[in-house]
Amino acid sequence: MRISDVAAACGLSADTIRYYEKSGLIPTVGRGADGHRRFSKENVDWLTLLYWLRETGMSMVQMRRFCSLAQEGDKTKPERRRILVDHAAELDRRRAQLDRCEAVLQVKIRSYDKRQ
Amino acid sequence: MRISDVAAACGLSADTIRYYEKSGLIPTVGRGADGHRRFSKENVDWLTLLYWLRETGMSMVQMRRFCSLAQEGDKTKPERRRILVDHAAELDRRRAQLDRCEAVLQVKIRSYDKRQ
DNA sequence: TACCGGGTTGGAGTTACTCCAAGTCAACAG
DNA sequence: CTGTTGACTTGGAGTAACTCCAACCCGGTA
Numbered sequence: 001m002r003i004s005d006v007a008a009a010c011g012l013s014a015d016t017i018r019y020y021e022k023s024g025l026i027p028t029v030g031r032g033a034d035g036h037r038r039f040s041k042e043n044v045d046w047l048t049l050l051y052w053l054r055e056t057g058m059s060m061v062q063m064r065r066f067c068s069l070a071q072e073g074d075k076t077k078p079e080r081r082r083i084l085v086d087h088a089a090e091l092d093r094r095r096a097q098l099d100r101c102e103a104v105l106q107v108k109i110r111s112y113d114k115r116q
Numbered sequence: 117m118r119i120s121d122v123a124a125a126c127g128l129s130a131d132t133i134r135y136y137e138k139s140g141l142i143p144t145v146g147r148g149a150d151g152h153r154r155f156s157k158e159n160v161d162w163l164t165l166l167y168w169l170r171e172t173g174m175s176m177v178q179m180r181r182f183c184s185l186a187q188e189g190d191k192t193k194p195e196r197r198r199i200l201v202d203h204a205a206e207l208d209r210r211r212a213q214l215d216r217c218e219a220v221l222q223v224k225i226r227s228y229d230k231r232q
Numbered sequence: 233t234a235c236c237g238g239g240t241t242g243g244a245g246t247t248a249c250t251c252c253a254a255g256t257c258a259a260c261a262g
Numbered sequence: 263c264t265g266t267t268g269a270c271t272t273g274g275a276g277t278a279a280c281t282c283c284a285a286c287c288c289g290g291t292a
Contacts, residue, residue: 004269015250018271023248034257036270049224056217060248081228088221091214098207098214101172105204108165112197119239131281134240150288152239176279
């Protein structure tokens with residue numbers, strides 16, 4: 001797959017994908033005879049995961065850690081699993097934050113309704 | 117109130133509060149005889165609201181708009197109300213995103229559990 | 233009087249992109 | 263065969279929203 005196809009498939013922009021490769025967040029990206037990047041299905045799955053991790057607030061430092069673990073093979077699976085479990089817990093914290101903000105907004109909105 | 121007290125009260129750092137003032141996100145901040153900022157209860161409430169808006173993804177451009185509306189007086193209340201209602205809807209979208217990420221993570225975590 | 237703990241400013245550094253200019257290359261039209 | 267189009271390449275500049283820092287001021291205590 002070409003970079004534009006991958007961008008359409010995984011949700012990241014072509015620029016971001018190039019930036020992620022340069023930053024060491026994608027294990028193995030091949031090149032065609034023309035020098036263009038060629039992405040495997042594995043690459044696309046990987047980038048799709050990164051998209052979701054990033055979209056929900058994981059830092060690039062964390063993602064880089066996750067990537068280098070993935071390159072070290074199966075023996076790092078427990079640690080990689082733990083990173084994802086921790087991130088799932090982080091999602092819960094964010095959900096709670098949205099709820100608190102929602103409450104603040106509702107109070108504020110009602111205060112506009114009263115004095116009008 | 118001094119800036120450090122406000123920081124403790126509203127959740128933003130002193131640096132961020134100064135940055136927000138410089139950027140025109142706080143309507144009226146007074147100064148004491150010593151040249152230090154003095155914050156009113158209104159200021160603190162305002163900054164607490166900004167904290168929640170920012171924490172849940174509102175951009176500074178939007179917050180600046182909200183601030184300049186607040187300075188125009190009561191006639192802008194309907195528009196300010198609408199901004200908050202729109203942001204509440206945005207919170208729903210973010211909640212849905214967290215849910216989708218959660219699902220992706222669970223699938224991935226289970227895939228680690230299988231082959232081990 | 234010397235220091236300490238607050239505050240002040242302006243400016244540099246950081247993260248995670250995003251955009252752009254200049255160049256290459258393959259494919260197709262005339 | 264030549265010219266244009268479109269998609270890719272790189273390096274580098276620009277952006278948002280902070281965050282940190284140096285250098286300074288000022289009021290109060292030992």
